[in-house]
Structure formats: C-alpha cells, structure tokens
Amino acid sequence: xxxxxxxxxxxxxxxxxxxxxxxxxxxxxxxxxxxxxxxxxxxxxxxxxxxxxxxxxxxxxxxxxxxxxxxxxxxxxxxxxxxxxxxxxxxxxxxxxxxxxxxxxxxxxxxxxxxxxxxxxxxxxxxxxxxxxxxxxxxxxxxxxxxxxxxxxxxxxxxxxxxxxxxxxxxxxxxxxxxxxxxxxxxxxxxxxxxxxxxxxxxxxxxxxxxxxxxxxxxxxxxxxxxxxxxxxxxxxxxxxxxxxxxxxxxxxxxxxxxxxxxxxxxxxxxxxxxxxxxxxxxxxxxxxxxxxxxxxxxxxxxxxxxxxxxxxxxxxxxxxxxxxxxxxxxxxxxxxxxxxxxxxxxxxxxxxxxxxxxxxxxxxxxxxxxxxxxxxxxxxxxxxxxxxxxxxxxxxxxxxxxxxxxxxxxxxxxxxxxxxxxxx
Numbered sequence: 407x408x409x410x411x412x413x414x415x416x417x418x419x420x421x422x423x424x425x426x427x428x429x430x431x432x433x434x435x436x437x438x439x440x441x442x443x444x445x446x447x448x449x450x451x452x453x454x455x456x457x458x459x460x461x462x463x464x465x466x467x468x469x470x471x472x473x474x475x476x477x478x479x480x481x482x483x484x485x486x487x488x489x490x491x492x493x494x495x496x497x498x499x500x501x502x503x504x505x506x507x508x509x510x511x512x513x514x515x516x517x518x519x520x521x522x523x524x525x526x527x528x529x530x531x532x533x534x535x536x537x538x539x540x541x542x543x544x545x546x547x548x549x550x551x552x553x554x555x556x557x558x559x560x561x562x563x564x565x566x567x568x569x570x571x572x573x574x575x576x577x578x579x580x581x582x583x584x585x586x587x588x589x590x591x592x593x594x595x596x597x598x599x600x601x602x603x604x605x606x607x608x609x610x611x612x613x614x615x616x617x618x619x620x621x622x623x624x625x626x627x628x629x630x631x632x633x634x635x636x637x638x639x640x641x642x643x644x645x646x647x648x649x650x651x652x653x654x655x656x657x658x659x660x661x662x663x664x665x666x667x668x669x670x671x672x673x674x675x676x677x678x679x680x681x682x683x684x685x686x687x688x689x690x691x692x693x694x695x696x697x698x699x700x701x702x703x704x705x706x707x708x709x710x711x712x713x714x715x716x717x718x719x720x721x722x723x724x725x726x727x728x729x730x731x732x733x734x735x736x737x738x739x740x741x742x743x744x745x746x747x748x749x750x751x752x753x754x755x756x757x758x759x760x761x762x763x764x765x766x767x768x769x770x771x772x773x774x775x776x777x778x779x780x781x782x783x784x785x786x787x788x789x790x791x792x793x794x795x796x797x798x799x800x801x802x803x804x805x806x807x808x809x810x811x812x813x814x815x816x817x818x819x820x821x822x823x824x825x826x827x828x829x830x831x
Contacts, residue, residue, distance in 0.1 A: 422465050433474040439630035440515050440522040448480040455484035478662040482742045486638025490538040496619040499544045502607035503626050504600045505557035531634040549576045549603035552595020578603045601720030612706040623706045627697035629746035640700035643737035650705040650735035651728045654698030658740035665745045675801050676758050677810045682782040683769045689814035694722045719761040759794040762786045785821035796831050
C-alpha cells in the first residue's frame with residue numbers, strides 16, 4: 407500500500423521522528439490545560455518545532471495515536487507563532503469572552519475541583535504569542551453575562567491584583583440599562599445566553615479604531631478548551647489570505663480534538679438540521695459552534711447591527727451576515743481543542759432545540775424562500791422539548807454514521823422521516 411502524505415512525511419524525516427520520540431518520553435501523559443507546567447511544556451516544545459512546523463505537524467498527524475496530545479498542541483502553537491513572527495504590519499488582537507458562573511473556574515486547580523485559573527492562563531498564553539513580534543499587541547475583554555456570583559467583578563479584582571493592564575471587563579447589564587442599540591431587544595441579562603455578551607464585547611472593541619494598526623476582534627470561551635496562542639492560526643487567513651472571518655474548527659482532517667461526554671451524535675443531528683434550513687448558505691461550514699473565531703474589526707462593525715439572536719446560536723447569524731456581505735469570506739482553521747465540560751453552562755442548559763428554532767427565524771429573515779428549507783423550518787418550529795429528546799435518542803443511522811463534513815450536500819433524511827420516528831416512539 408502506498409504511503410499516505412502524512413505517513414510519508416514521517417518516514418522521510420528520521421531526524422523529525424527522533425525529535426518526536428525524545429519529546430514523547432518527557433511529555434505530560436495526561437495533558438491538562440489548567441496546569442501551568444503543562445502549558446510551559448507545550449510552549450517550550452513549540453519553540454523546538456519552529457524550524458519546520460508544517461513537517462512536524464504532518465508527522466504527528468500521520469500517526470495520531472502514537473504521540474501524546476501535548477505534542478499535537480505544541481505543533482499548532484508552532485504554526486501560530488510562525489504567523490506572528492512574520493507579521494508585516496502592526497496588528498492588534500482583541501479577544502472577547504463571556505463569563506457566567508465562572509467563580510469556581512477562575513480559581514486555581516488546587517483551590518477547587520473545577521478550578522482552571524483561566525485568567526492567568528489566558529494572559530500567559532497571549533503574552534507568549536506576543537513575544538513572537540513587537541508588531542503584535544493584544545487585549546483581553548471579559549463580558550459579564552449577568553452572573554449572579556459576580557464573575558466580572560472577580561476578574562476585575564484579580565486583574566488589578568496581578569497588574570494585568572491588558573485585561574478589561576464589560577457588563578452586559580450596563581449596555582441594557584443604557585439602552586445601547588447593540589443590546590437589541592434585551593430587557594435583562596436573563597434573556598442573554600452568551601450571545602448578548604459576546605456581541606456587545608465585539609461591538610465595543612471594534613469601535614476602538616487605531617489607524618496605524620490592523621485590528622482583529624476574536625472571541626473565545628471562558629474555559630481553557632483552546633490555547634489562545636493558536637490565535638495566530640486565525641490571523642493567517644485574515645492578514646495573508648484575504649478572508650474576513652476565520653473560524654476555529656474541530657471537524658477538519660487536521661483538527662486535534664479531545665471530547666468528553668455524549669454530545670457527538672446529538673451534535674451531528676444539530677448540524678444536519680441547521681444545514682437543511684440554511685442550505686446552500688454556509689455550505690462549506692460545519693463547526694459553527696466552536697468558541698474560537700476571529701473577524702476583521704471592519705467586518706465586525708458591518709455585521710453586528712440588527713441581529714435576531716442573543717443566545718447560543720449567535721455564531722451562525724454572524725456567519726450568515728458576513729457571507730452575505732462578502733462571498734467566499736470565511737476560512738475554516740483546524741485547531742487543537744480539548745473539551746472542558748466541568749460546570750459548562752451550555753451542557754447544563756441543553757440549548758439545541760432553542761438554537762434550531764432561532765436558526766429557523768434566521769432562514770426566514772435572511773434567505774430566499776426554498777421549499778425544502780421551508781419544510782425543515784416548519785418541522786423545527788413544531789417541535790417541543792419532549793419530541794427533541796425523542797429524536798436525540800433515535801438519531802437516524804444515516805445521520806449518526808455520516809461525516810458532518812458532507813452534510814452540506816447530504817439530504818437523505820427528510821422531515822417526514824423524522825416525523826415517522828416521533829410517531830413510532
């Protein structure tokens with residue numbers, strides 16, 4: 407059998423194989439993003455990969471199961487660092503994340519079982535990336551989504567105590583109280599599900615124009631699923647590829663993903679249904695919900711007005727508006743992503759049906775009428791939570807066994823097929 411490209415890269419480079427074998431012996435066996443020593447290992451290892459980051463990654467991907475997760479993360483970081491090292495113009499990166507009930511996750515791991523020390527870790531990750539070039543600067547903006555435990559105030563205090571001058575905190579409650587247009591129709595933070603805060607943070611940061619710098623606005627999750635050093639991977643298609651939006655993706659061939667829990671089949675059903683309602687829009691996009699995306703600030707300013715959604719489906723509306731503003735403007739970027747479900751508010755809320763109903767509204771607002779899409783929209787609008795649970799427990803094999811990367815052109819399961827499942831269970 408002929409060697410595959412990744413396999414060939416490994417067998418043709420015995421020196422690379424020797425380096426990887428040596429690093430494997432010292433790598434953390436159970437990589438944890440929250441551990442400072444593990445973060446130091448991947449960052450130091452990334453530095454050793456900088457001479458040939460593409461070949462290193464190909465070698466690792468060629469035998470995924472052979473090498474520890476830490477080396478895969480380091481390879482992504484090496485490629486990201488290379489992008490920043492080669493910046494031709496000054497760039498400012500604003501990274502926004504929403505916080506809600508993060509009072510445990512902000513603690514150190516030794517202080518609480520769910521502690522990730524996420525603020526210190528995020529700052530250290532961005533500092534590490536910034537060390538690549540004096541042309542790169544950053545800010546980290548937390549947006550309190552109405553947290554009853556005061557997550558925003560906890561971040562403010564910790565940032566003050568640590569002297570983190572690049573960290574700011576916004577409060578969605580203030581935008582609502584001041585009746586800012588960006589808050590939309592929200593009357594209280596109870597009506598926001600992350601989207602309200604992310605949209606507010608993106609809007610606020612994108613208004614801060616610095617004429618002498620390229621400005622990119624990104625958002626991430628409060629947890630440590632994604633090492634922010636990978637932001638360099640998102641910058642590449644925006645600065646060097648003429649794209650407007652870069653989407654971190656967990657569903658590419660070169661993605662490195664560690665998932666926990668049972669969300670995979672349910673996630674496939676979600677992807678299939680939203681694609682059927684929006685087809686052919688976003689036809690090449692599969693992972694809309696990855697909390698790691700970047701936008702040119704100018705693009706962000708152009709799409710953040712007149713939004714329907716302030717919940718968990720806000721990503722899809724932003725992508726729809728960006729694609730309508732400029733065709734072929736979206737770039738999928740394979741990333742390393744490690745699931746962090748501890749105290750995940752998304753998992754606890756199980757928002758998939760709510761999101762699908764929001765997407766049905768987007769279909770009606772943004773896209774021309776299409777009989778097939780309309781049939782799916784009507785079906786989704788008719789579902790209640792019990793029926794959704796029935797579908798999740800009985801996902802058709804054609805969806806459960808398929809690769810979501812093909813769902814843009816895959817339409818074997820109809821609304822009538824899904825109705826039949828509901829009638830027979």
